[in-house]
Amino acid sequence: MTHAPLIAILPGDGIGPEVTAQARRVLEALGLGLAFEEAPVGGAAYRAAGHPLPPETLSLARRADAILFGAVGDPDFDGLERALRPEQAILGLRKSLALFANLRPARLFPGLEDASALRPEIARAIDLVIVRELTGDVYFGDKGRGITHTGLREGHDLMRYDEVEVARIARVGFETAMKRKRRLVSVDKANVLETSQLWREIVEEVARDFPEVELAHMYVDNAAMQLVRAPQNFDVIVTGNLFGDILSDQASMCVGSIGMLPSASLDQHGKGLYEPIHGSAPDIAGAGKANPCAAILSAAMMLRHSFGMSEPADRIERAVAAVLAQGKRTADLGGDCATGAMGDAIVAAL
Structure with a gap:
């Protein structure tokens, strides 16, 4: 790869923007020379462009070397026809990019x-x-x-x-x-x-x-x-x-x-879309309660599978383990550590 690896960041809905922001911080802290470009997807894209997977977003996903995805899902759009619901964005990306x-x-x-x-x-x-x-x-x-x-x-x-x-x-x-x-x-x-x-x-x-x-x-x-x-x-x-x-x-x-x-x-060539599996969790969006660990660990998987960067991937996973061993917990784990504070601690542990 002669150019700086391009990562498309598609934050999406609910807590997606919060957790992908922390994952990006961790990647930037490693100093790997990665390039980032962001685009809307899901309900956020429907609000902005009238479709959950606009052509510009799909074009970026195709150009990028890997995709860091947040989450899609917004109850405000539950009444839309199926093709326009936020969840269709992730299905469309899987199909269009042959992510099987x-x-x-x-x-x-x-x-x-x-x-x-x-x-x-x-x-x-x-x-x-x-x-x-x-x-x-x-x-x-x-x-x-x-x-x-x-x-x-x-x-x-x-x-x-x-x-x-x-x-x-x-x-x-x-x-x-x-x-x-x-x-x-x-x-x-x-x-x-x-x-x-x-x-x-x-x-x-x-x-x-x-x-x-x-x-x-x-x-x-x-x-x-x-x-x-x-x-x-x-x-x-x-x-x-x-x-x-x-x-x-x-x-x-x-x-x-x-x-x-x-x-x-x-896909069959190692290009990938990396995402936490937790969904958009609209009930806690913006409250600083989201756990960014899954998004951060997804970034580690991206380094390992799409870029062959095993050593920095291992560093991320060790940093997450170290922070958890210190007793830091977000609300889903019974603690009171805020999303940003968990990101701070993992960056520090690197």
């Missing part, structure tokens, strides 16, 4: 055992990655509303995957497992869904290229139970869009707070 692979690590930082919904001895052992497919499934399948022949209102959403879509996300799952403990659990609902039967067949085929990885299959309802019963048994989970959305949020509460979980959404 979502990596969501979940591990408990020392000192946060009491914040977990699980017993401390169980929570302490959590260290896993959920690999979620992002551009298929019911989120992008045919959908609609209608009236039955008896006059009842009905809705439908089509769950669909083809073999190429399954194979490429399965490969990401196996490759991730190869860098960790070489254990992969594929989660589906093959006892009920035809889509999941295809999923399982293709995962088995891809597994032949990774004989070093121990592969297991698990139904999604059992996986949800095992995540709270024995989460230490998981290392890497690969699953579809819908199941991955649910399981990754469940994993966040196992490690203490949804405010602690980062994510990366990657």
Whole structure:
């Protein structure tokens, strides 16, 4: 890369601007020569330009080497047609940029055992990655509303995957497992869904290229139970869009707070969109209560996956761990540390 890496910052709605501001501070403090450019997205973009993903924002996302995303969602726009709602911005970015692979690590930082919904001895052992497919499934399948022949209102959403879509996300799952403990659990609902039967067949085929990885299959309802019963048994989970959305949020509460979980959404070439998974939280927007750790950890993932900068990524993660070890906590973790104060402490810890 001959030019300064360009990071598109898309703060979005609610607490998105607050947490991305802290993540940018941390990146700037590292002195890596990164360039930043900001654009509106979600409800903020609808207010400014009449669309949640304006052409200028999409153009910036395409030009950038990586994207740091805040959150979208604004109850003021719940009455809009689906295509104009803030949440369509993130779906549009995933589809337009072919961001098909979502990596969501979940591990408990020392000192946060009491914040977990699980017993401390169980929570302490959590260290896993959920690999979620992002551009298929019911989120992008045919959908609609209608009236039955008896006059009842009905809705439908089509769950669909083809073999190429399954194979490429399965490969990401196996490759991730190869860098960790070489254990992969594929989660589906093959006892009920035809889509999941295809999923399982293709995962088995891809597994032949990774004989070093121990592969297991698990139904999604059992996986949800095992995540709270024995989460230490998981290392890497690969699953579809819908199941991955649910399981990754469940994993966040196992490690203490949804405010602690980062994510990366990657294309086939390493370009990615990085975002905290916590959403826009409009009820606390502007109150200084948001936890910026997930956004800051997302920035660390960006350095590692899109730019190959492992050492500064490690520094960020160590700084977050050090601040938590000092006992600093935002409201979601039972403390009273403000968003900016948490950012100050992490910058200082660098």
